[in-house]
Amino acid sequence: MTTVLIVDDQALQRLGFGMILEQHPDMTVVGEAAHGAEAVRMTAELRPDVVLMDVRMPGMDGIEATRRIVESGGRSRVLVLTTFDQDEYAYNALRAGASGFLLKHAQPDELVFGIRAVAAGDAVIAPGLTRKLIDAFSDRLPGQTPVQQRRLSGLTEREREVLVAIATGLSNAEIAARLHVAETTVKSHVSRILTKIGVRDRVQAVIFAYDTGLVRPA
Incomplete structure (x- = not known):
């Protein structure tokens, strides 16, 4: 069973992701968080296999939350959800230790595949975006x-x-x-x-x- 913590400041977004994941018998949503600080606290308490992390949230954003979760040395891995116009946030999240990112408009099967891959210790990046992401911020490398x-x-x-x-x-x-x-x-x-x-x-x-x-x- 793969346990997932959903982190997003939009309640309807959390509900939608939860409905998708609960359709799969090998996955269970162990909690929901509405901002980064709550995500860090709940990750420490629940120790989910995967934290499905939004980037833009009030207070502590997803990048800082990812950094704190990874630096804690726990077993949880972070999969960031973003949109292409937030590619800078995705890049920074990867540098903070996220195990990958997907676009928010990804198909449900892509989301499920990404969670399974990250839970298994692999990494996932939205198809076709690796080169675009690096190209866009190459001057910052x-x-x-x-x-x-x-x-x-x-x-x-x-x-x-x-x-x-x-x-x-x-x-x-x-x-x-x-x-x-x-x-x-x-x-x-x-x-x-x-x-x-x-x-x-x-x-x-x-x-x-x-x-x-x-x-x-x-």
């Missing part, structure tokens, strides 16, 4: 730090190749086809890459790839 440089130098040539593929939005199956290797081999590479560069998931790996200049915006 910081330079490579000594720690990042050291971690990047620890990757093998093949691991760098896989990291570049991840950063361009390819799935494990697509990477396997490109490199002519088994998908299980790609999964092993991804696991080692995440460990070596010190990040939690694929989303953070994408940010690392751009931060270090391994991949440049188009």
Whole structure:
């Protein structure tokens, strides 16, 4: 059973998400929060698998709430919901430690898939938005730090190749086809890459790839 905390300042939005999720027997909504501070408190109390996080809310916004939830070291993972005209908020949320983001107008099956993926330890980004998001804010990407440089130098040539593929939005199956290797081999590479560069998931790996200049915006 995947437990979900819904965070949104709009009651009707929370109701809609709840109705979608409760239709699936492997999911249950354990609580609802109307603002960031409440989300942080309820996450600590309920320890949900996934926090479905809105960005713009009164008081503490979703970005700060995400940062506090991630920094607490708990088991809960954050999936941010946004709209494309809020891409700056989504970018900042990913840097705060969110495991991904989806557009609010995503189809119900996309929402359910995203929650399941995040709960399983994977990451999810709304299709087609990774490159647009990075392109839009490439001038804000910081330079490579000594720690990042050291971690990047620890990757093998093949691991760098896989990291570049991840950063361009390819799935494990697509990477396997490109490199002519088994998908299980790609999964092993991804696991080692995440460990070596010190990040939690694929989303953070994408940010690392751009931060270090391994991949440049188009």
